[in-house]
Amino acid sequence: GESVGLHLPTLSVQEGDNSIINCAYSNSASDYFIWYKQESGKGPQFIIDIRSNMDKRQGQRVTVLLNKTVKHLSLQIAATQPGDSAVYFCAENLPNTGNQFYFGTGTSLTVIP
Amino acid sequence: GAGVSQSPRYKVAKRGQDVALRCDPISGHVSLFWYQQALGQGPEFLTYFQNEAQLDKSGLPSDRFFAERPEGSVSTLKIQRTQQEDSAVYLCASSFPTREGQTTRTDTQYFGPGTRLTVL
Numbered sequence: 001g002e003s004v005g006l007h008l009p010t011l012s013v014q015e016g017d018n019s020i021i022n023c024a025y026s027n028s029a030s031d032y033f034i035w036y037k038q039e040s041g042k043g044p045q046f047i048i049d050i051r052s053n054m055d056k057r058q059g060q061r062v063t064v065l066l067n068k069t070v071k072h073l074s075l076q077i078a079a080t081q082p083g084d085s086a087v088y089f090c091a092e093n094l095p096n097t098g099n100q101f102y103f104g105t106g107t108s109l110t111v112i113p
Numbered sequence: 114g115a116g117v118s119q120s121p122r123y124k125v126a127k128r129g130q131d132v133a134l135r136c137d138p139i140s141g142h143v144s145l146f147w148y149q150q151a152l153g154q155g156p157e158f159l160t161y162f163q164n165e166a167q168l169d170k171s172g173l174p175s176d177r178f179f180a181e182r183p184e185g186s187v188s189t190l191k192i193q194r195t196q197q198e199d200s201a202v203y204l205c206a207s208s209f210p211t212r213e214g215q216t217t218r219t220d221t222q223y224f225g226p227g228t229r230l231t232v233l
Contacts, residue, residue: 041226042227043205043227044156045224046221046222046223091155098168100161101218102158106154
């Protein structure tokens with residue numbers, strides 16, 4: 001039978017440029033968010049998190065921005081490197097739901113040397 | 114130190130067969146999670162253990178899915194009578210509680226490489 005494939009959003013950037021990866025989350029009640037990086041053949045790896053009482057949080061070469069009004073998260077990667085090539089997921093967590101996270105579809109980032 | 118390991122890395126099963134997927138968490142990690150990741154999608158939560166207690170199994174898609182962690186370390190995810198829609202990567206993650214005796218959502222989950230299950 002015919003198979004239907006899901007196509008990840010993709011982003012290609014030149015090495016050294018800044019990257020911005022966007023995520024629309026689903027539940028306005030979510031109050032904690034994580035960005036993960038997943039390289040081919042590996043499990044997701046924690047990058048940075050943010051609580052809903054913050055609009056911005058910075059890490060090493062990464063910044064997460066949260067806009068609760070439009071339920072939007074973004075991950076900014078400064079001076080993108082070839083090793084940053086991966087699929088990036090945002091994950092949301094609702095209060096009082098324990099450790100259950102809901103992951104987005106993901107964005108595939110390709111860094112061109 | 115070693116990270117989370119999973120075995121086998123690849124499993125091919127005929128429809129109707131039972132499979133067992135193993136997860137070895139990081140030593141000392143109290144919490145263990147199983148996720149299912151379909152091709153091109155994000156991981157979906159299946160179940161969660163704290164030590165040997167299965168505290169949340171709300172994500173298991175059917176009663177064909179069963180997980181156990183009898184001694185609070187290694188965990189096995191068993192899928193009975195596999196169906197084609199079970200084809201996915203099954204990810205395991207573990208975490209160590211930063212608050213004594215209690216895992217919180219801010220405790221970093223460390224993921225294994227996953228087991229890719231293909232059901233023919």
